[in-house]
Amino acid sequence: MKDARNIKDLLYEQVARIGKVFSSPKRLELVELLCQGEKTVEVLAREVSISVKLTSAHLRELREAHLVETERQGKNICYRLANKAVAELWVQIHTLAEDRLIELQLALQKIATQPDDLVPSDRDSLLKAARKGEVVVLDVRPAEEYLAAHLPFARSIPLDELRQRLNELPKDRSIVAYCRGPYCLMAVDAVELLKREGYSAIHLRDGVAEWGLLRSQ
Amino acid sequence: MKDARNIKDLLYEQVARIGKVFSSPKRLELVELLCQGEKTVEVLAREVSISVKLTSAHLRELREAHLVETERQGKNICYRLANKAVAELWVQIHTLAEDRLIELQLALQKIATQPDDLVPSDRDSLLKAARKGEVVVLDVRPAEEYLAAHLPFARSIPLDELRQRLNELPKDRSIVAYCRGPYCLMAVDAVELLKREGYSAIHLRDGVAEWGLLRSQ
């Protein structure tokens, strides 16, 4: 090995290309959205509240790091994660952030009106209860995202249809609402609405990415 | 929830603090070194071939992201990873990079003189062979790193002592040499030397971080 230093620099530089993707808040948000299923540039831009141009620039970085793939569908170009491992990395990064950053812990605590979020250890019991029909697992994300992947036994009522479709839900059982993950506030809103209307509602922080439910490849 | 956008921006910004740490080649290299055990600023600077000042600046970023902890030991300040999860994230990021980036795959292939690296699936059989004494697992990192953590059944001969201590190794069994991980070239050099000297040597790409052998907390 002549110049070990140059070789090493090259290797770490390559790995840093992947790291860079996860160093920008907006790119993280894009990755999390793509964890919910494939999306067009326009939809992504609207969801993260930035211009289409800027979204396109961020998506190019993801593309150049080979973390996303694109496919033209008529007029639109659809982006999807290249790999299940990308979603897993997002989950591991935000989990580590929640573990280490007190600021993040505090911010997350403020979101939850009550500290009744289900924690990961409850997964088995939640699944069992959902299977028996003792609780209703409610996916409040847009219908497409539910179709792309959803928790076992979950039923779909997107947040913006919830008010009109309240009658589909039982009042005698707990409703466990989830959305895209801990940084998505849809399930928080859903639980608030449900509680106001006299339902017994619980907020599940984790989404499909955190449950590892994404299709591989 | 009044201003969901502001809350979200705040949350993703916090996670990006963690991502930023892994977006710089030199910081990645520092993280990998810290996966081998605690180290002083001077040692870290020497290993990654940058000035102490710049190393200190990079380490401050790690500190501000709460991914490392410091402890004064006499004249020196020792840095260590805050958490096993930091090492796991490093492994997951470089694994994803190796999976997605063709450039990285090619660069890694060039390093290995022969493609006889043991792959992760061989772990069980390696362990079994090492336990029976059919192969010698050789840790060529500095002695302190071996002491901090090492593969099961591994014996320590640092690379720079290897030439003088060749007689400690058997010629009738395979020697499986490893170092800090796939981007560390010490094991490559060791295998080259051993082969030249008539030993049957194999390069194991993974190190203690990849084997998940670090002490928690």
Next chain:
DNA sequence: AATTCATTCTAATAATTGTTAGAATATAAA
């Protein structure tokens, strides 16, 4: 064929980060 629409590319500027040098700090040794 012309027009529209979604998206990307290019180039420019604003904002952030990397890097370096000099001053400051805090401990250890004399």
Next chain:
DNA sequence: TTTATATTCTAACAATTATTAGAATGAATT
């Protein structure tokens, strides 16, 4: 107490990245 050593802090400049605007592309619609 003085001096040496290891490290950090501050401030400056260089390099990179984020953001925006305008031109270009390429498929769908008229």
